[in-house]
Structure formats: structure tokens, C-alpha cells
Amino acid sequence: MTRSATIERLPSADDQSTPGEAMAQTHRSRFAQDEYSVETAESVLDLIGETPLLRLNHRLARGIKAPLYAKLEYLNPGGSVKDRIGLRMIEAAEREGKLKKGGTIIEPTSGNTGVGLAMVAALKGYKTIFVMPDKMSPEKVALLKAYGAEVVVAPTNVARESPESYYSVADRLTREISGAFQPNQYFNENNPLSHYETTGPEIWRQTNGRIDVFIAGVGTGGTITGVARYLKERNPEITIVGVDTEGSLYTGKEVKPYKVEGVGEDFIPGTVDLDIIDAWETISDREAFLMCRRMAREEGILVGGSCGLAVAGALRYARKVDEDKVVVVLLPDSGRSYLSKIYNDDWMRDQGFIDRFGDRKVVADLLPTASTLICAEGSETARAVIDRMHQHGISQIPVVASTISEGCAPSLDAIIGVIEERSLLEKVFRRPETLDAQVTTVMDAPLPFVDAAEDMEDLFPLFTDGGNGAIIVREGEPVGIITRSDLLEFVAHQRSSRQQEAAKAAPKANSKGGAQ
Numbered sequence: 001m002t003r004s005a006t007i008e009r010l011p012s013a014d015d016q017s018t019p020g021e022a023m024a025q026t027h028r029s030r031f032a033q034d035e036y037s038v039e040t041a042e043s044v045l046d047l048i049g050e051t052p053l054l055r056l057n058h059r060l061a062r063g064i065k066a067p068l069y070a071k072l073e074y075l076n077p078g079g080s081v082k083d084r085i086g087l088r089m090i091e092a093a094e095r096e097g098k099l100k101k102g103g104t105i106i107e108p109t110s111g112n113t114g115v116g117l118a119m120v121a122a123l124k125g126y127k128t129i130f131v132m133p134d135k136m137s138p139e140k141v142a143l144l145k146a147y148g149a150e151v152v153v154a155p156t157n158v159a160r161e162s163p164e165s166y167y168s169v170a171d172r173l174t175r176e177i178s179g180a181f182q183p184n185q186y187f188n189e190n191n192p193l194s195h196y197e198t199t200g201p202e203i204w205r206q207t208n209g210r211i212d213v214f215i216a217g218v219g220t221g222g223t224i225t226g227v228a229r230y231l232k233e234r235n236p237e238i239t240i241v242g243v244d245t246e247g248s249l250y251t252g253k254e255v256k257p258y259k260v261e262g263v264g265e266d267f268i269p270g271t272v273d274l275d276i277i278d279a280w281e282t283i284s285d286r287e288a289f290l291m292c293r294r295m296a297r298e299e300g301i302l303v304g305g306s307c308g309l310a311v312a313g314a315l316r317y318a319r320k321v322d323e324d325k326v327v328v329v330l331l332p333d334s335g336r337s338y339l340s341k342i343y344n345d346d347w348m349r350d351q352g353f354i355d356r357f358g359d360r361k362v363v364a365d366l367l368p369t370a371s372t373l374i375c376a377e378g379s380e381t382a383r384a385v386i387d388r389m390h391q392h393g394i395s396q397i398p399v400v401a402s403t404i405s406e407g408c409a410p411s412l413d414a415i416i417g418v419i420e421e422r423s424l425l426e427k428v429f430r431r432p433e434t435l436d437a438q439v440t441t442v443m444d445a446p447l448p449f450v451d452a453a454e455d456m457e458d459l460f461p462l463f464t465d466g467g468n469g470a471i472i473v474r475e476g477e478p479v480g481i482i483t484r485s486d487l488l489e490f491v492a493h494q495r496s497s498r499q500q501e502a503a504k505a506a507p508k509a510n511s512k513g514g515a516q
């Protein structure tokens with residue numbers, strides 16, 4: 001049995017057998033009994049494709065009436081949908097004489113196409129060099145190297161035409177290295193063709209021709225274009241939905257950086273047929289990544305960011321269709337390449353995709369309900385102010401120009417400085433006579449103002465950049481001071497209450513013993 005047999009037996013549009021019958025035959029032909037009567041694949045390349053569908057309505061898509069299925073492309077041997085095009089592009093280049101024995105394959109890739117190509121190259125004895133944008137996960141670089149590839153990293157935030165861009169670097173290497181071949185997934189017809197010949201027919205067979213809506217994220221557009229061409233040939237009524245990322249040219253007017261990998265473009269590749277896409281959904285990085293985390297926890301499937309994007313788009317679209325419509329969404333790759341990003345809480349927090357304190361907290365959450373701002377008047381002596389600070393147990397006190405009555409907040413304009421314990425100590429230690437001078441002569445510049453409604457997350461830079469405190473302002477009035485130790489206490493309290501909640505929720509360790 002050979003791989004090409006799998007492709008040759010796919011039914012064409014004028015095939016007499018029903019699509020289901022012909023495809024079932026193709027499905028069985030992937031494995032053969034060898035001379036030891038063992039049913040086996042002869043090469044890992046025989047294991048590309050024939051990925052299963054998973055119904056999502058029971059958990060993640062509970063409440064969505066239309067049956068929704070995910071095509072699990074991460075189960076390909078190289079871990080992504082791109083195994084399909086790696087094989088097709090290399091075999092076509094061999095047939096066309098563009099790739100000869102001992103040749104080098106060079107490709108600008110966000111990783112997955114590299115793995116697809118590297119896997120095939122490893123079996124066929126070609127060298128590989130991949131040029132990747134620097135926003136890619138370190139795991140992806142390591143992965144390519146594991147297959148024996150050389151990886152060149154180029155900057156992400158430069159124009160495609162720049163000589164530094166990963167496209168230009170790949171072009172230059174292809175010109176300079178003899179025997180080099182660049183498959184160029186962005187303009188290679190074998191990219192959509194591989195999906196026309198394999199992914200599309202598989203979906204048609206797996207759904208018994210019942211599919212109504214096909215949904216996929218769009219990068220080179222090879223997947224959606226190839227699958228859509230096959231499906232629309234079978235049934236022109238099938239709706240094709242592209243999912244784009246915010247910041248990409250497909251659905252946005254303004255191209256801007258985004259974090260999800262593999263989808264969205266800043267130019268229109270030759271491999272996408274935009275006319276075949278009937279509708280679009282646009283999904284943000286945050287939605288995509290939070291959906292990935294839900295998929296791992298609710299469905300038990302660990303997938304990459306473009307899968308979260310595709311599923312978020314699919315859920316949004318599936319809510320709008322009739323309940324008997326069969327919807328299939330394609331999941332391109334595994335989450336193992338994103339453990340340092342999407343599945344890393346610190347990275348997700350730093351990017352602002354998850355809140356540092358579980359539920360969103362605002363500055364006002366730090367204030368006692370009935371708080372009065374204690375101030376010093378500019379005319380008072382430093383000694384009197386030290387007594388006041390001691391009496392109230394505070395380490396910082398704003399200084400106001402005017403006379404204020406007890407319990408009445410000064411206006412923001414009236415605040416002219418601050419007395420800080422540490423800085424005052426230094427001054428009176430050097431010149432004890434300042435104790436009897438007016439506070440205005442020993443005060444520091446006023447503390448910055450922060451609004452009570454501001455996110456707690458935004459307070460941190462203020463303190464980590466050297467600040468000692470800030471005045472909290474509510475509806476234009478100063479209502480309290482927040483210090484570094486208040487913030488520390490708040491963080492410690494948040495963490496301990498979160499740990500207590502987690503401990504309450506966790507099952508008792510070793511309650512039954514036995515294997516895990």
C-alpha cells in the first residue's frame with residue numbers, strides 16, 4: 001500500500017459511487033497487513049489525515065442547538081493540519097524536478113508548516129532551513145530543531161517587503177543556497193489542493209454529506225479554500241465561514257500586531273480564494289486564548305490559539321443558524337506548543353488576558369468603607385505633623401495650602417506636597433532645627449492621584465517604578481492614601497483567600513489510595 005493510493009482513490013465530482021461509500025473504502029486503505037499479518041502503517045506519512053470529528057454540544061457548546069463538531073487536526077503525526085500540505089508540496093516539487101536528491105527545503109513559517117515539511121524531509125533525506133518570526137513560541141523553535149532543521153529567527157514587526165522580514169530572509173537564502181527549494185505555502189497551489197484532496201473529502205464522508213456549515217481560521221487560506229472547493233462541488237449550499245483575528249487584513253481595515261499564531265495576514269496570499277468564503281467572524285486574542293483554556297478544562301483537548309479562535313468564532317456563528325444545521329469547525333494544532341504562553345498564568349496575566357486577582361479588583365477595593373483623608377496644613381511645624389502621623393499610625397500625610405476643617409476633604413488643587421516618614425527622618429537627622437520649621441520647607445512633591453475606579457492591575461507600575469504612595473480620588477475628591485505596604489497586604493490577602501477556596505474545592509488527597 002502506498003500513500004498515493006489514498007489520494008488516487010478519492011472520488012471525483014462525477015464519481016458514480018456515493019461519497020460515503022467511496023470514502024469509507026479510502027479510510028480502510030490506510031493500513032495494510034504486512035508479512036507478519038500485522039496491521040500497520042509502513043511510514044509515518046501514511047498516518048497523515050483521517051483525523052476524527054468530536055461533538056462539542058455535550059460540554060463546551062451546551063445550549064447550542066445546531067450539532068457542532070470539531071475536526072481534530074492536532075492528531076496528525078506532526079501535531080497539526082500542516083502535515084497535509086508538507087507532504088503534498090514536497091511530492092509535487094519532486095515530480096516537477098524542483099527538488100532533487102540532497103536538496104535543501106527553505107520556508108518562512110510560523111512553525112507548523114515547518115514541522116510538516118521537516119517530518120517529510122527527514123524521511124526523504126532533505127535538509128531544512130526555517131525562517132520564523134520572533135513572536136513564535138520557543139517550543140516551536142525547539143520542535144523544528146528536534147526534527148533536524150535549522151531555524152533562523154527574524155523580527156515580526158517589520159514590513160513584509162523589508163529585507164529583514166522573515167519572508168525576505170527566506171527568499172534570500174533560497175537564492176544563495178544551491179539546490180534550495182522554497183515550497184512557499186502562501187503561493188503554492190498544492191497547499192489548497194491537499195485540502196481539496198484529503199480534508200474536504202474526509203469531512204464530507206464523516207458527516208455522510210450532511211454538513212451545512214464549515215468554519216476555519218484563515219492564515220494562508222489553504223485549508224478553507226481547499227475544503228470549501230471540495231464541499232461546494234458536492235453541495236453548493238454549504239456555507240463557508242472564515243474566522244479572522246483582530247488586527248488582520250482579512251476583516252480589519254487597520255493591520256496591527258496580535259498574539260494568536262498561524263492565522264490572520266497583513267497581505268492577501270495567492271492560496272486564499274476570498275470569494276468562496278460566505279461569512280466572517282472576527283475574534284480577539286483574549287477570546288481565543290480564554291477559549292483554549294476552557295477547551296482543555298471542559299473538553300479535555302489541549303489545542304493551540306488558532307483553535308480557540310476557530311471555536312470562539314464557531315460558537316458565535318452556530319448560535320445564529322437553524323438547529324438542524326450540521327456545523328464543522330477545524331482545529332489546526334496542539335496546545336503543547338503554547339505551554340509557555342496560553343497555558344502559562346504569568347504570561348496570560350502580563351498580557352492582560354487574565355486578571356491578576358481572579359475577579360477584577362479596582363483601587364476602591366483597598367479603601368475602608370468610611371475613610372477620611374488625614375492632612376497637614378502648610379503652616380504647621382514639622383514637629384506637630386510628626387505627632388499627628390504617630391497619633392494616627394500613618395507614614396505619609398498630604399500637605400494642604402489652605403486651612404481645612406476636620407473630616408472635610410480638601411480640593412485636589414489645595415494639595416501642595418507630602419510628608420513621608422523616611423524622607424523626613426533623613427532631613428531632621430541632618431538638621432534637627434528643621435523640626436520647628438514649617439512643613440512646607442521639608443515636604444516632598446505631592447503624591448500622584450489615582451482614580452478609585454481604576455483597575456488594581458494599573459497600580460503596580462506606579463510602585464514598581466519607585467513611587468511610595470498615591471492619593472485615591474473618588475468623584476474629584478481625595479478620599480485616601482494607598483501605600484506600598486497596603487498593596488502588599490492586599491496581594492497577600494488575595495492569595496491566601498484564593499488558596500483557601502482552592503483547598504475547599506480540592507478533593508481530599510489519598511482519600512481512597514490506589515493508582516492515579
Ligand SMILES: Cc1ncc(COP(=O)(O)O)c(C=O)c1O
Pocket residue numbers: 110111112113217218219220221222223224261262263304306307332333
Ligand atoms: C496554528 C495554525 N492555525 C491555523 C492556520 C491557518 O491555516 P491556513 O494557512 O491553511 O489558512 C495555520 C497556518 O499556518 C497555523 O499554523
